[in-house]
Amino acid sequence: MPTVRPPAVAGLFYPARPDELSAQVDSLLAQGRRALPRLTGAGPVKALVVPHAGYVYSGPTAGIGYAALDGAYERVVLLGPCHHVGTAYLALPGADSLRTPLGDVPVWREGAALVEKLPEVIVSPEVHAREHSLEVQLPFIQTVLGADTPVLPLAVGWARPASVAAVLDAVWGGPETLVVVSSDLSHYLPHTTAREVDQATLAQIMALSPELSSDQACGVYPVNGLSWAARRRGLRPQLLDYRNSGDTAGDRSAVVGYAAVAYQTEAPDAV
Numbered sequence: 001m002p003t004v005r006p007p008a009v010a011g012l013f014y015p016a017r018p019d020e021l022s023a024q025v026d027s028l029l030a031q032g033r034r035a036l037p038r039l040t041g042a043g044p045v046k047a048l049v050v051p052h053a054g055y056v057y058s059g060p061t062a063g064i065g066y067a068a069l070d071g072a073y074e075r076v077v078l079l080g081p082c083h084h085v086g087t088a089y090l091a092l093p094g095a096d097s098l099r100t101p102l103g104d105v106p107v108w109r110e111g112a113a114l115v116e117k118l119p120e121v122i123v124s125p126e127v128h129a130r131e132h133s134l135e136v137q138l139p140f141i142q143t144v145l146g147a148d149t150p151v152l153p154l155a156v157g158w159a160r161p162a163s164v165a166a167v168l169d170a171v172w173g174g175p176e177t178l179v180v181v182s183s184d185l186s187h188y189l190p191h192t193t194a195r196e197v198d199q200a201t202l203a204q205i206m207a208l209s210p211e212l213s214s215d216q217a218c219g220v221y222p223v224n225g226l227s228w229a230a231r232r233r234g235l236r237p238q239l240l241d242y243r244n245s246g247d248t249a250g251d252r253s254a255v256v257g258y259a260a261v262a263y264q265t266e267a268p269d270a271v
Contacts, residue, residue: 004104005095005125009132013054014139018101024055025063025143032063041236041264044071047179047226049205049219050140051258052080052133057245058184058258064241065260066140073145073178075108077152077171079164079222080133080182087157090121090167093128098153100138108150111171115152118170120163127155133182133219141180156222161210164225165232172229181226183219185257191246198242198257205261206237226263235263 010016015024039045050065051058082091092112097104115121128134134153141149152171156164168179185198201216208231210224217223230237240260246252 002096003094005093005098005128007100007135008130009135010101013132013136016101021101021139022143024059025139028055028059028063029067029143031060032067035064035241036067037240039068039262039264040238041266043265044175045069045178045262045264046175046235047181047230047263049181049183049223049226049259049261050137051184052136052182053184053245053256053258056249057256060248061241061243061258061260062140065262066144068240068262069144069178071175071178073149074176075111075150075152075178076141076145077111077154077168077177077179078134078137078182079154079156079180080131081219081221082127082131082155082157083133084130085127087122087124087127088159089157090159090164091124091127091155091157092116092121093153094123094125098135098138098151100135100142102139102142103147105138105142106148106150108152111152114170115167118167120159120167128153131155137180137182156225159221159225161224161228164222165229168225168229179226181219181222183217183223185217185259186215187218187256188254191244191252191255194244194255194257198244198259202239202242202259206239208237230263234266236266238262238264
């Protein structure tokens with residue numbers, strides 16, 4: 001029988017009712033399209049970094065990130081950190097599909113079969129059971145790319161950048177394959193301090209430095225792995241949006257930082 005990973009944070013991080021969820025995602029994408037800066041790279045977006053907090057907090061930034069997608073993607077390689085169950089590996093969920101209130105997202109079976117053979121990868125339903133970092137991306141993917149677009153969901157533990165990049169290499173593909181990394185930035189600093197810390201972090205991300213520390217971003221391991229892979233493949237990051245929870249719906253005394261970053265091939269006139 002096909003196995004389904006049920007939603008863990010529907011009704012908490014995003015609406016549990018399909019009509020409310022669809023309306024909220026549509027609204028965030030519409031806002032995102034209006035706020036999206038001009039993309040400066042060449043070709044379609046190959047990779048995104050987007051946040052994963054509750055939509056009321058990070059949804060505007062995620063909406064700008066997903067608004068940048070205009071390519072005909074056939075699949076998504078989705079990476080995010082582990083918040084509940086630790087691992088030294090990249091973990092597959094061992095499921096055939098991932099459920100949200102908008103329907104079931106198929107897992108990319110061929111991609112899962114490829115990476116499951118790698119020493120850096122394990123299958124662990126336990127790692128995925130309560131994990132929100134991947135789940136909150138799914139309604140955006142379903143809405144922007146279509147409900148039938150398969151996803152390869154990888155919850156990334158404390159893996160070295162080269163290890164994450166090795167897994168990405170196995171499923172990198174071409175413009176038909178989108179890589180999405182789910183990560184927030186600093187956590188629970190005062191608003192002004194958070195902005196200073198996050199600007200330094202974003203400077204490292206823009207420089208494709210794979211040396212972020214865990215206090216800079218909760219998705220440090222997949223972000224560092226993407227930086228490692230992007231540098232080797234000649235991708236150029238562009239900051240699309242930055243804000244924190246104090247700018248959206250939170251108390252400014254202790255905020256969480258959010259950014260949307262798009263990765264494209266370097267434009268010819270920039271080389």
